[in-house]
Amino acid sequence: xxxxxxxxxxxxxxxxxxxxxxxxxxxxxxxxxxxxxxxxxxxxxxxxxxxxxxxxxxxxxxxxxxxxxxxxxxxxxxxxxxxxxxxxxxxxxxxxxxxxxxxxxxxxxxxxxxxxxxxxxxxxxxxxxxxxxxxxxxxxxxxxxxxxxxxxxxxxxxxxxxxxxxxxxxxxxxxxxxxxxxxxxxxxxxxxxxxxxxxxxxxxxxxxxxxxxxxxxxxxxxxxxxxxxxxxxxxxxxxxxxxxxxxxxxxxxxxxxxxxxxxx
Amino acid sequence: xxxxxxxxxxxxxxxxxxxxxxxxxxxxxxxxxxxxxxxxxxxxxxxxxxxxxxxxxxxxxxxxxxxxxxxxxxxxxxxxxxxxxxxxxxxxxxxxxxxxxxxxxxxxxxxxxxxxxxxxxxxxxxxxxxxxxxxxxxxxxxxxxxxxxxxxxxxxxxxxxxxxxxxxxxxxxxxxxxxxxxxxxxxxxxxxxxxxxxxxxxxxxxxxxxxxxxxxxxxxxxxxxxxxxxxxxxxxxxxxxxxxxxxxxxxxxxxxxxxxxxxx
Numbered sequence: 001x002x003x004x005x006x007x008x009x010x011x012x013x014x015x016x017x018x019x020x021x022x023x024x025x026x027x028x029x030x031x032x033x034x035x036x037x038x039x040x041x042x043x044x045x046x047x048x049x050x051x052x053x054x055x056x057x058x059x060x061x062x063x064x065x066x067x068x069x070x071x072x073x074x075x076x077x078x079x080x081x082x083x084x085x086x087x088x089x090x091x092x093x094x095x096x097x098x099x100x101x102x103x104x105x106x107x108x109x110x111x112x113x114x115x116x117x118x119x120x121x122x123x124x125x126x127x128x129x130x131x132x133x134x135x136x137x138x139x140x141x142x143x144x145x146x147x148x149x150x151x152x153x154x155x156x157x158x159x160x161x162x163x164x165x166x167x168x169x170x171x172x173x174x175x176x177x178x179x180x181x182x183x184x185x186x187x188x189x190x191x192x193x194x195x196x197x198x199x200x201x202x203x204x205x206x207x208x209x210x211x212x213x214x215x216x217x218x219x220x221x222x223x224x225x226x227x228x229x230x231x232x233x234x235x236x237x238x239x240x241x242x243x244x245x246x247x248x249x250x251x252x253x254x255x256x257x258x259x260x261x262x263x264x
Numbered sequence: 265x266x267x268x269x270x271x272x273x274x275x276x277x278x279x280x281x282x283x284x285x286x287x288x289x290x291x292x293x294x295x296x297x298x299x300x301x302x303x304x305x306x307x308x309x310x311x312x313x314x315x316x317x318x319x320x321x322x323x324x325x326x327x328x329x330x331x332x333x334x335x336x337x338x339x340x341x342x343x344x345x346x347x348x349x350x351x352x353x354x355x356x357x358x359x360x361x362x363x364x365x366x367x368x369x370x371x372x373x374x375x376x377x378x379x380x381x382x383x384x385x386x387x388x389x390x391x392x393x394x395x396x397x398x399x400x401x402x403x404x405x406x407x408x409x410x411x412x413x414x415x416x417x418x419x420x421x422x423x424x425x426x427x428x429x430x431x432x433x434x435x436x437x438x439x440x441x442x443x444x445x446x447x448x449x450x451x452x453x454x455x456x457x458x459x460x461x462x463x464x465x466x467x468x469x470x471x472x473x474x475x476x477x478x479x480x481x482x483x484x485x486x487x488x489x490x491x492x493x494x495x496x497x498x499x500x501x502x503x504x505x506x507x508x509x510x511x512x513x514x515x516x517x518x519x520x521x522x523x524x525x526x527x528x
Contacts, residue, residue, distance in 0.1 A: 194287070
């Protein structure tokens with residue numbers, strides 16, 4: 001299984017997959033040399049996604065998860081068209097789960113500015129149920145605040161309070177965490193959104209991948225799988241930030257230039 | 265609400281309570297000067313629990329959670345008899361949840377050596393359902409390994425693998441995490457125990473407290489509660505270890521001598 005993100009955020013997706021799919025082997029690629037993706041043009045992102053997708057296929061992945069909203073929005077279709085293995089994005093499973101979960105038909109979205117602007121989640125939600133009201137909140141400062149090594153300060157509380165205020169006001173009963181960083185402040189989010197169901201990409205992706213492998217009868221049993229990492233930037237910096245996100249040891253991390261599929 | 269533990273482990277209980285009971289005010293007492301409780305005599309523990317229980321009552325708690333297995337085993341009954349407010353331990357709610365969750369009647373327990381030796385969980389489980397098979401595993405090295413500041417190394421993986429092996433062998437479908445430290449390696453535990461339901465004290469206590477307050481009509485709504493900390497040892501050391509366990513900022517921490525109810 002291949003998992004692809006611009007940095008360490010997708011490790012919250014990997015940890016859910018490692019917990020739910022313990023027999024599978026995983027390889028995770030963090031394109032840290034190009035992090036963050038938010039500032040890049042769609043053409044650049046498609047080119048990067050092609051390179052990383054090719055590298056993951058070469059590495060033996062039988063399925064690829066694009067665990068990055070920006071890359072999903074820009075390049076998911078391209079990868080699905082060009083690769084011969086299944087490619088799954090984070091947005092569709094979350095949108096479906098939110099529609100299944102809401103009782104009052106009011107769904108909230110917290111995501112980066114680029115993701116909210118793309119309108120992708122809203123479109124996917126309405127495709128599942130055109131009667132759902134969506135309240136989207138761009139949270140530009142939240143992922144950077146979480147990415148810091150010591151994330152739990154008063155600034156985080158202030159940001160979560162500020163960004164959840166419009167969702168409380170709208171009376172949503174379900175909120176999509178539209179960025180892989182947000183599960184790291186799950187307890188704080190639950191506190192600021194009492195009684196609200198939180199949908200996070202890790203659990204939904206793990207469920208989607210499980211279903212996918214079972215239907216294709218590709219699932220393995222009775223073994224403990226392996227996992228390994230590669231990144232296009234500095235491996236030690238990946239390790240330092242990554243442990244908090246993965247909540248497991250990272251082990252070997254290869255520094256890789258995806259354009260040449262060469263270890264540096 | 266008062267929460268009491270020998271150290272920072274009970275913060276995993278507090279974080280679940282802060283998420284589930286956002287309107288309540290909490291005060292947490294870590295008896296860090298006497299940490300760890302595991303080596304102390306029952307008489308000592310009862311005396312400590314009396315002092316801390318008295319301090320929490322003075323601090324305005326309307327209900328006390330003993331978020332420490334060792335203190336629960338030694339002193340829960342004493343506190344319940346001597347204090348005029350309700351006192352809840354971690355074990356009974358977990359035992360009940362495990363009995364409700366199991367489908368094949370085989371329940372596992374992971375806990376410290378003292379907790380396993382006390383036989384309290386097993387007794388509580390059999391009180392709920394005498395037909396349940398209990399497999400208890402003492403995990404003496406796990407909580408200390410988790411307590412280290414950088415917890416995610418290969419040693420943790422080895423320990424979790426070793427301690428979960430008898431549970432896999434016994435074919436349990438439900439496992440009680442009988443120590444407040446263990447939720448910090450939840451993903452790793454899920455990976456090593458595929459298909460098994462994990463029962464952790466945080467969620468069960470939050471549920472128990474909610475029910476308790478609702479029945480007594482003591483629950484508050486439409487406000488965001490406060491939380492604060494006190495400990496009998498060094499406040500900065502409490503802060504350093506505590507942030508990982510709480511996953512929220514700790515704010516003010518008072519150093520307190522519970523024997524005199526005096527701030528140092």
